[in-house]
Amino acid sequence: MATTIESEVDVVIVGAGPAGLMLATWLSHLNVRARIIDKRPSKIMTGQADGFQCRTLEILDSFGIDRVWKESNHMLEVCFWNPDKNGVIRRTGRTPDTPSGLSRFTECVLHQGRMERFFLDHLKENGDTIRVERPILPSELEIDTSKLEDPTAYPITVRLRHLTDEEATPSQGTGIPNGLFRSNITADDTEDLIKSSADSNRAGTDEIVHTKYLIGCDGAHSWVRKQLGFKMEGEHTEIIWGVLDVTPITDFPDIRVRCLIHSASAGSLMVIPRENRVVRLYIQLKEVSEGGGAVDRSKVTPGQILAAAQKIIAPYTLTYEQCDWFAAYQIAQRVADRVDLSERVFLAGDAVHTHSPKAGQGQNVSIQDSYNLGWKIGLVVRGQATLEILKTYAAERLQVAKDLIAFDRKFSKLFSGRPAKDVSDETGISLDEFRKVFHQGAVFAAGLSVDYGPNILVVKEDDGSVRCVPSLASKVPIGMRLASHKVVNQADALPIELQRLLPSDGRFRLIVFAGDISNPGIRARYDRLGVYLSSQAGVISTYTPQTAARDSVIEVLTVHSAKRHHVELQGLPEAFHPFDRTRGWDYWKVYADDESYHEGHGRVYENFGIDRDEGCIVVVRPDGYVAAVVKVDDTRSLEAYFARFMIRV
Ligand code: FAD
Incomplete structure (x- = not known):
């Protein structure tokens, strides 16, 4: 049996999604010794997140990453479609997608796989010191609490298990990629992977790593979060949504602008015009969610999603020849009760917050979580700042996560709700109400309402020593x-x-x-x-x-x-x-x-x-x-x- 390798590194990042890759990018810019591992043999190729908000684009630009802005589709307008008195959908309003004057960028859309590619290329160009190591997952975690106060110590020990590509590739079904290959909306398989690789007697492919900081960027089912015993608080909703990334063939006039379509009785549809003639359709799957009981989302087909979309968009026609990706999901709006353990183990991204994808927030907030954390860890590791600054991560980002869930509840309810028939219809959602919440949410959605409270790094008024004016x-x-x-x-x-x-x-x-x-x-x-x-x-x-x-x-x-x-x-x-x-x-x-x-x-x-x-x-x-x-x-x-x-x- 081969001996188990032991090593030391300043930071271990678990998970190479947007949150993990952002963190790796920061740490590579700060020349911090870090490793990033992912249990999947490759990055995602299609589907999942696609919306890039102003603040994320500003952040990417600050690292010299401009490929999203160049390659994406810039979404400039939103159109609202609602039923008229005869129940026929009509365009009832237009508005800029991003309010003007907020940022030098506007919202744009590009699939998440490209973003991950840009991060990976950037890491390579930026010295190639941090590379994503796959397929590897952590199987054990130990924390030596006696060493937590010493910034030079390595109090965390993780056992890493190297998997074969075969072990790490879940079944994807056949035909069109269903995007559930690496997604927060599928069941987790981490425990199964750990167990099956142990059963296969592949001892010798484990290694022990001692580290100063461990960051769980491992998504909604976070293994790191489970080890810490942190809880996700919130609830699942029963509403089922389908997503289709297709090249549409349609006579609907607004297919190349973002549209929020509320039909009289067939549900709602969101149109997101994307790069390369692709359009993403978010569809409320009424038939599937009716009847109470749990729904097996894996049985939902692109044909079912399209049929639901066709009912909503009628009398216009909609079909496609080319489908890049599809998924069906149920909304869970939940936030972690804590995001760090003793400022040594941190969580970021979907490991902290999960919610509906329609407002285009998850990837953005995940990137912004680790953008907040990266420089703080970097300055501490480089001996420039005290451990104290790491406390601000929880204070600053947990509040953002809570605000995000509150925003998503409001937005989802509004979007999933039935449109009001007229002013006397109190249970339906009126167009005015919809537009008001949409506009109020625009600054939040752009990532530009984040306002960190006073702490060791932020002085908002004269506090006696820093005479802030x-x-x-x-x-x-x-x-x-x-x-x-x-x-x-x-x-x-x-x-x-x-x-x-x-x-x-x-x-x-x-x-x-x-x-x-x-x-x-x-x-x-x-x-x-x-x-x-x-x-x-x-x-x-x-x-x-x-x-x-x-x-x-x-x-x-x-x-x-x-x-x-x-x-x-x-x-x-x-x-x-x-x-x-x-x-x-x-x-x-x-x-x-x-x-x-x-x-x-x-x-x-x-x-x-x-x-x-x-x-x-x-x-x-x-x-x-x-x-x-x-x-x-x-x-x-x-x-x-x-x-x-x-x-x-
Ligand atoms: P993830 O992207 O989930 O990455 C986690 C990584 O950790 C994965 O690579 C996984 O393989 C790895 N991992 C997990 N467990 C382990 C382990 N034990 N060991 C090692 N590695 C592990 N967001 C937006 O901002 N805009 C959108 O328009 C948008 N649309 C969406 C549409 C859909 C249909 C879905 C499903 C999501 C959408 N999102 C959107 C959300 C977005 O995809 C997520 O919020 C984002 O990917 C979260 O990033 P993350 O890095 O935190 O987690």
């Missing part, structure tokens, strides 16, 4: 992601979105809205800040190793409100455009809120509610969320903020 940037909500407007590069006149200056690379940022620095008084204040930031006592020197670049831990960016032509970059203090012996001056740190030559004026001061003379410093976390707003000369508040969690060099 929110009114200095009255339209920059602290705790929310920093919005984007164009600013003009001082050195080369190039207009650029502010968010593009905030790549996901683990750095905190001080965005100095310096005011009109062509005014000598305001310039003197800015110069004094520059002297402080260059000094040994300043926050940059306190947390940046001497051998590292000055901007590698905290980056200072300036956005001034002077006319660009009235400012000379070379005259500014070095802290604002650091000099490197081999690379010269840094020309990408100072920007003007000014008219650009070809792309107009971003008006960032106005849009952020910042006075053009008074200015302020906006402290931004590595994930682009606003941490605090302080006065330009309030260096003591900067010190107090970072002293809460950063480790001095």
